[in-house]
Amino acid sequence: MAILLAPMEGLLDFVLRDVLTRVGGIDRCVSEFIRVTDAVLPERAFFRIVPELRHGGRTPAGVPVRAQLLGSDPACLADNAARLASLGPAGIDLNFGCPAKVVNRHGGGAALLQEPELLHRIVSAVRRAVPASMPVSAKMRLGFNDDQLAEDCARAIAEAGADELVVHGRTKAQGYKPPAYWDRIADVRAVVRIPVVANGEVWSVADARRCRAESGCQDLMLGRGMVAQPGLALAILADQGVAAGRVPDWADVQRLLLYFWQLNQSHIEPRSRPGRLKQWLNYLRRNHPEAEEAYQSLRTVNDPLQVEAWLDRLPVNQAPEAALA
Incomplete structure (x- = not known):
C-alpha cells in the first residue's frame, strides 16, 4: 500500500510538504501545478514551485516529489515536460482535475475531461518528450459537469502511455462537497491496466478503509485529511498492520x-x-x-x-x- 500527498494549490506548497513528510507515512508527493501556456518556462519557474528539484527531487525527509504541469496545448506541454525532466524530478504529473474557474475558462484542468481525444494527445506528447525511465502520471476527476466520460478519459490517459492515474471521486461541478463517489473510481479502475490511486474525502482511518473497499484501490492520495491530521498516513498504515511510526499528539x-x-x-x-x-x-x-x-x-x-x-x-x-x- 502506498500513500501519496496531494497537490493543493494555495495550501500544500513545498513548506507544508516538508513539514508533513517529516511526520512520516507518505511515500510520494505531487507538487502544486506549474501553469503552462504558450512558451517554454525558464528554469526558475520550475524551481519556484518545486524547490525540491535542487535536492534530487525529494523533500528534506527524503520523500520523492513529482512535479505537476497544467495546460492544454500538447506540444507546449511536451516542450516544458522535457525541460522539467532535465531538472530531475521524481516524475511528471499532469493536471486534469483542477476545478478553478479561471483555469477551466482557459481550457485547463478539469475542463479537459470534456475531450478524451485531447487528453490522449497531451499524455502521448509528454510521454514521448521525457526519458522512458521517468514516470508520467495524471490526476483526473470523474468529469466536468457529469461523469459520463469518466471511463473514456481514463482509457485515453492510460492508452497514451501514463504509468499511473489518480482519480478524485467527484466531478468539477461537485467541487469539494461530500460525498466522494469511490464506487465510480472502481468503475474507472476496471477499464485500465495501469495502477489507479483513489482520492477524495479521506479524513480518517475509517474513511480510508471504506475508500479502499469501495474503489478497489490499494493506494490512496491524501489531501485535506492529511493537513487536518498530520498523523493520518501513519494511522492508516498502523490500521493495516504496518509499523511506520508514532502518530503525533x-x-x-x-x-x-x-x-x-x-x-x-x-x-x-x-x-x-x-x-x-x-x-x-x-x-x-x-x-x-x-x-x-x-x-x-x-x-x-x-x-x-x-x-x-x-x-x-x-x-x-x-x-x-x-x-x-
Whole structure:
C-alpha cells in the first residue's frame, strides 16, 4: 500500500510538504501545478514551485516529489515536460482535475475531461518528450459537469502511455462537497491496466478503509485529511498492520507549527505569514480541540510579531528539529 500527498494549490506548497513528510507515512508527493501556456518556462519557474528539484527531487525527509504541469496545448506541454525532466524530478504529473474557474475558462484542468481525444494527445506528447525511465502520471476527476466520460478519459490517459492515474471521486461541478463517489473510481479502475490511486474525502482511518473497499484501490492520495491530521498516513498504515511510526499528539503538532512558521519566514512576506498559519490551524481544529483554542486566539491577529509572541509562549517551544524525533 502506498500513500501519496496531494497537490493543493494555495495550501500544500513545498513548506507544508516538508513539514508533513517529516511526520512520516507518505511515500510520494505531487507538487502544486506549474501553469503552462504558450512558451517554454525558464528554469526558475520550475524551481519556484518545486524547490525540491535542487535536492534530487525529494523533500528534506527524503520523500520523492513529482512535479505537476497544467495546460492544454500538447506540444507546449511536451516542450516544458522535457525541460522539467532535465531538472530531475521524481516524475511528471499532469493536471486534469483542477476545478478553478479561471483555469477551466482557459481550457485547463478539469475542463479537459470534456475531450478524451485531447487528453490522449497531451499524455502521448509528454510521454514521448521525457526519458522512458521517468514516470508520467495524471490526476483526473470523474468529469466536468457529469461523469459520463469518466471511463473514456481514463482509457485515453492510460492508452497514451501514463504509468499511473489518480482519480478524485467527484466531478468539477461537485467541487469539494461530500460525498466522494469511490464506487465510480472502481468503475474507472476496471477499464485500465495501469495502477489507479483513489482520492477524495479521506479524513480518517475509517474513511480510508471504506475508500479502499469501495474503489478497489490499494493506494490512496491524501489531501485535506492529511493537513487536518498530520498523523493520518501513519494511522492508516498502523490500521493495516504496518509499523511506520508514532502518530503525533498535540505537543508534536505544536512543534510542527513552530517549524512551519520558521520555514515560511524565508519565502513569504511578513504580512502574509499570519494568514498561512491560521489557514493550517483552521484545518487542524477539525481533529485537535486545542487547535480550536489556538485558532480563536489568533483569528483576528494579523501582526506577525504578535503571532511570534504567541508561538514563543507555547510550552513546547524548543528546537523544531526535535519534532517527532
